[in-house]
């Protein structure tokens with residue numbers, strides 16, 4: 185049923201090389217995590233260089249300004265056309281690509297990018313050079329600030345993506361300035377595998393998945409926008425394939441495995457037969473995912489599982505609405521503070537929360553109050569004197585609820601904004617980094633005081649006080665979850681931090697990446713404790729860390745007692761698919777076996793061996 189395989193780049197020792205004399209040839213690259221395909225290669229030549237030839241313009245400044253404005257207009261027109269095209273594609277594709285196209289259009293409006301270009305044009309530069317420099321500068325800034333803040337994992341990937349967005353929009357405008365055509369696939373035979381040095385996101389968005397069987401590129405990476413687009417389109421792809429042009433010419437038959445990153449060049453008859461079966465399984469899987477949104481998230485044995493979405497940026501909102509998620513299980517409010525010059529006031533926060541809550545309609549929005557500290561750093565709080573610049577060990581210092589209780593004015597402002605937004609629809613409030621019940625008691629006191637104040641002033645809030653819950657993300661909280669549940673209205677397991685604190689392995693450090701493993705028996709026992717304690721206390725509980733988004737772990741978490749998950753919106757259909765094909769008793773048995781294991785490797789093997797019905 186599930187076409188996904190566990191092998192990934194690096195696990196396979198047969199890197200690019202010949203299998204048997206005269207036989208097929210293997211290449212490897214970065215898999216985008218989806219799809220199988222077989223077909224003839226369609227090789228496109230060298231990528232056009234978009235480096236501007238001239239820096240100093242021989243035109244007047246006004247003429248360069250006009251050229252730039254026209255290129256921007258053309259770019260916006262193209263992006264709008266793409267949006268219309270995408271509106272005809274399956275919903276899960278729109279969900280991935282739509283917000284990205286909106287981001288590009290916003291960048292072309294009044295923005296730092298536009299200011300950067302305009303000031304360069306004023307200094308006498310050509311429009312091409314001005315766009316090239318301004319976008320490169322913003323992309324570099326993005327990466328430098330990610331490095332400076334020592335971002336890792338998803339945060340670093342987000343910074344890289346954002347840098348890629350700047351470069352991509354720059355290339356589009358430059359292409360329009362130079363009047364260079366975008367990649368043309370009009371003479372590509374249906375069912376071919378596109379082999380290119382590079383594929384820009386703009387080109388990727390033009391790919392018709394009904395015609396292009398797969399994509400192989402020499403450049404690129406699995407977290408870039410091109411990869412996101414191809415994944416959303418359901419086009420199997422392997423990127424960053426070294427030496428692809430040494431072995432592949434037009435018409436060479438290729439088997440592309442977008443899960444493992446392997447490419448078989450000139451496959452044998454046996455490999456071809458196997459590949460055809462995998463291609464058929466993948467096509468069936470895609471069809472099912474497309475239908476998922478409208479289907480219920482009930483297990484094959486009848487149990488209802490709640491699947492909600494995490495939200496980090498308001499721009500993701502359309503994605504949530506289209507993913508079939510039953511509300512927002514975790515709204516991280518750090519985005520309001522991270523790049524802000526000053527602390528956001530109540531009105532600013534209210535506007536954003538109210539807009540989100542209204543969009544979610546009758547589905548609940550779970551708003552987590554500011555979880556500052558650890559790897560989440562930024563200038564606004566430093567400038568406001570809330571946090572210092574240096575802390576010896578920030579992950580163990582004054583962060584999360586500790587910081588908010590030290591600065592109750594911050595908490596009061598945020599509570600007031602949230603309570604007012606609760607007039608627009610169902611809301612829940614989450615406290616981060618709780619380790620002792622007294623923190624919940626203190627926060628609740630402030631919460632109720634703010635609610636009373638708003639009421640006294642006749643300010644509209646929800647009819648009832650929204651539930652106040654706590655994140656379970658430290659071993660202290662996990663092991664005393666039953667006690668915390670007596671003070672909280674619900675619990676949310678933050679497995680990202682819980683893994684970090686349980687294993688004493690920084691989630692933001694690549695040096696201890698091997699140790700940071702949520703499948704470590706200690707982490708799983710913590711999670712199991714929390715789920716059991718919540719059950720005994722009849723306290724609602726969900727899992728909202730990254731493990732909730734991993735379909736491989738869904739049966740285990742259900743078996744441990746989890747009935748509510750919150751994850752990146754794009755993963756909701758895939759997790760739902762697993763839920764629908766899984767039997768509750770099988771999950772219980774799996775969880776029991778796994779809890780008896782002491783080795784994370786063996787736990788991984790048990791998960792891989794789990795059979796959906």
Ligand SMILES: C=C(OP(=O)(O)O)C(=O)O
Pocket residue numbers: 514516555657677678679680681682728729730
């Ligand atoms: C959801 C979590 O919180 P954060 O925002 O720190 O990832 C977690 O720790 O699992």
